Structures are given as C-alpha cells and as structure tokens.
Amino acid sequence: MKSNIIDSWKKNASEWIKVIQNQDIPSRKFTNKAIEETIIGIKGKNMVDIGCGEGWLVRKMGALGWQATGLDAIPDLVDEAKRKSKDSFYVFTYEDIISGKSIPNGPFDVATFNFCIYAKEGLQPLLKNTLAQLATKGTLVIQTLHPYFLMANALVYKSQWLQDSWKGLPGNFEDGHTWYARTMEDWIAEIQQLPNTDFEIKEVINDEGKPISLIIKIKKQ
Numbered sequence: 001m002k003s004n005i006i007d008s009w010k011k012n013a014s015e016w017i018k019v020i021q022n023q024d025i026p027s028r029k030f031t032n033k034a035i036e037e038t039i040i041g042i043k044g045k046n047m048v049d050i051g052c053g054e055g056w057l058v059r060k061m062g063a064l065g066w067q068a069t070g071l072d073a074i075p076d077l078v079d080e081a082k083r084k085s086k087d088s089f090y091v092f093t094y095e096d097i098i099s100g101k102s103i104p105n106g107p108f109d110v111a112t113f114n115f116c117i118y119a120k121e122g123l124q125p126l127l128k129n130t131l132a133q134l135a136t137k138g139t140l141v142i143q144t145l146h147p148y149f150l151m152a153n154a155l156v157y158k159s160q161w162l163q164d165s166w167k168g169l170p171g172n173f174e175d176g177h178t179w180y181a182r183t184m185e186d187w188i189a190e191i192q193q194l195p196n197t198d199f200e201i202k203e204v205i206n207d208e209g210k211p212i213s214l215i216i217k218i219k220k221q
Helices: 003-021 028-040 056-063 075-084 094-098 123-131 148-152 184-192
Strands: 046-050 067-072 088-091 108-114 134-145 160-162 179-181 197-205 211-220
Touching (some): 003 075, 028 056, 028 197, 028 211, 075 088
Parallel strands (some): 046 067
C-alpha cells in the first residue's frame, strides 16, 4: 500500500475509531447491512476481513458463528479490534499478501475488502494472491464506493486519482491520502482478468433511491 495511505491512516486512526463507534457515517446503515447479508448468503464458516479497521465486521460475523479473522496494516486499529473481542486480528499488509505470505487461519471460505482498495497499481496480484488463499469454491467480496459518486460530485466520469480520502466525512480528519476511483467499466475489466473465476455485481441503494456502493462477488471456479 502506498506510504501516503499508511501515513494518513496512522495519523487518523483514533478519529476513525471514534466515528465508527458513534455511527456517524449515515451511508453505513445501508453498506454495513449489505456486506453482512452478502457474507451470510455464502456457504462457509471461515472468513477473513482484509483492511478490517477497528474490527466491526469481524465481530459481527464472529457473533454469528463464523471463524472470523481481521487483518490491517495499522497497529492502532488492530490493537483496538483486539480490545473489543476475542476474535483473531493481525497486523498484515497488502504487500504481505502480494509477496505470497500465508494469512493466519486460512484457507478461507470468504475474504472481504470493505471500502479499503485505494491504489491503482497492484490490484491484480493482490486479488490473485487473496483468491489463492481461499478454499475450493471460495468467494472474494469487494465493497467500494459506487462510481456514480463521481458524477454526484461534479467530476468527469473516468477512472482517476482523487486527493482527499477523508473529504465529506464527519470528524476531525487531517492529511487525507490520495486514492484511485474506478468507473464501472474499469472495475469489470479488472475482475475479468482474474483466471478461473465467476463474478457478480450488486448495487447498494440508499433510501433516496441513489446508488452508494458496489458489492463485487468473485467466486473461484
């Protein structure tokens, strides 16, 4: 993961924990439920949440009887996750996955990336190496901002680098990192490069009828 992303998250970890604990992001009412329901609908009982933050999704799935593991590159977030539950949490980076390092507690029936894919480069090896650590017929689940947000924010509809990852969020965030926003076409093009997989895409809609996220399910054949 790019150093400016890591540096920004390290600096803002405590603020992120506060915002998530206080449920201050209105769209999470829809997106949290959507990814929970997606995982529950997949056959299996062992999952890993990659980029788990303070661990809310791991705790949720653990409470539902899943063996749940959380990974994050930010030690303060992993420490907070460990304080809140007895589920398994590890400091583990995207670079660890790309290098082929084994994720603890695998193989997994489900691996999730929930709003934590920010870079343009390295997506293919990240996803391929994650798929390699799934069980037979395992499923990789990505949730990301719906590309519609580009137009909603008066931006040109094309894949592009954006400057401030914290823009528009409640809380006292600082030094936002850059992140790469993909169009629907470019997301599909990336997924289609993954060998021996099938995929499906769900659009998550809020109560105003506006798309707010995509959930991409990539299943090993």
